[in-house]
Amino acid sequence: MRRAPGFAATALLTLALGIGATTAVFSMVYGVLLRPLPYAAPNRLVRVWEEYPGGVSPAGNRWLSRSTYDAWRQRTSTLDAIGGYAIGDYQIGITPGSERVKMFGARIPAALLDMLGASPALGRFFRDDEEHDNGPRAVVLSDALWRERYGSNRTAVGSSLEVDGVVYTIVGVARPAFDFPDPRVRFWTPYVMPPSTATSNGVVVFNAIARLKPGVTLAQAEAEGTAAARSVPKHRLTELFFGKGGPVIIHARTLADDITAPVRPALSVLAVAVALVLLIACANVTNLLLSRGVTRQREMAIRVAVGGSRARIARQLLTESAVFSIAGGALGLLLAW
DSSP states (O other): OOSOHHHHHHHHHHHHHHHHHHHHHHHHHIIIIISOOSSSSGGGEEEEEEEOTTOOOTTOOOOEEHHHHHHHHHTOSSEEEEEEEEEEEEEEESSTTOOOEEEEEEEEOHHHHHHHTOOEEEEOOOOGGGSSTTSOOEEEEOHHHHHHHHTTOGGGTTSEEEETTEEEEEEEEEOTTOOTTOTTEEEEEEOOOOOGGGSTTSOOEEEEEEEEOTTOOHHHHHHHHHHHHHTSOOOTTTHHHHOSOSSOEEEEEEHHHHHHTTTHHHHHHHHHHHHHHHHHHHHHHHHHHHHHHHHTHHHHHHHHHTTOOHHHHHHHHHHHHHHHHHHHHHHHHHHHO
């Protein structure tokens, strides 16, 4: 390396760029696409929704109707549990009379938290009596909100938080890894699911996830859900939410695939592209070593003349390549970091 600094620097830099870029991108792909979700039995958690083929939802949402939810839950053999939730923007008042702050929040039932295997870092989650319109108002903070707005003070539990003008009591703080159903969520309140007759149009729709029973496939769950959805009468205003289309069908997709669906194509293309970059880097270093080998023909001839065996010369060249590989790999990891 000292005798050929230009060659050494070029080879090491080429390896470092190829390995560094590949490691950085693979770390991102693993964190987003491959790492298991931090929930109980994540491979059995699925997002479910209904569709009327040919119909287009005005808002582009993927909902499950209350009528389908009731019919499916009452006679299911494929699901361990199913639950609904809602997400949205809210105006938050940290203290009474303080300036309102816009934050992303979610409404979620206690049964769905149990389905996810979630547990609080501080305090508790919701009770059944809090999932009613006239029940106690409870809210759970995210770890980020607790640290940012309350300075990680444990006395935050039991204090008040104003959500859209309604005062809630903080009953717990979630663990840092819990960010369902969206990383932007900063707090959770109980999800109160109204009966179908509670709204003026008689149709209730919401986001829903379910946990499959062991051994059940997505196709089996979809077939059972479709049969349940078609067993109940279709409300005349259903088209407002799902559009006008053919007979209803139920879709099920693993929660991990559903969460990563928007970014999966881009990350997959990026992973393939960076893998090709690594191959090009390796090919370039190979060409450099071959060119360097041509200039060392006289050296190798002298080594053979003074008694060097083929095996010993091969061992020397492998050792040199190993040193380059280790040094280039170390630089690549540093660059990736």
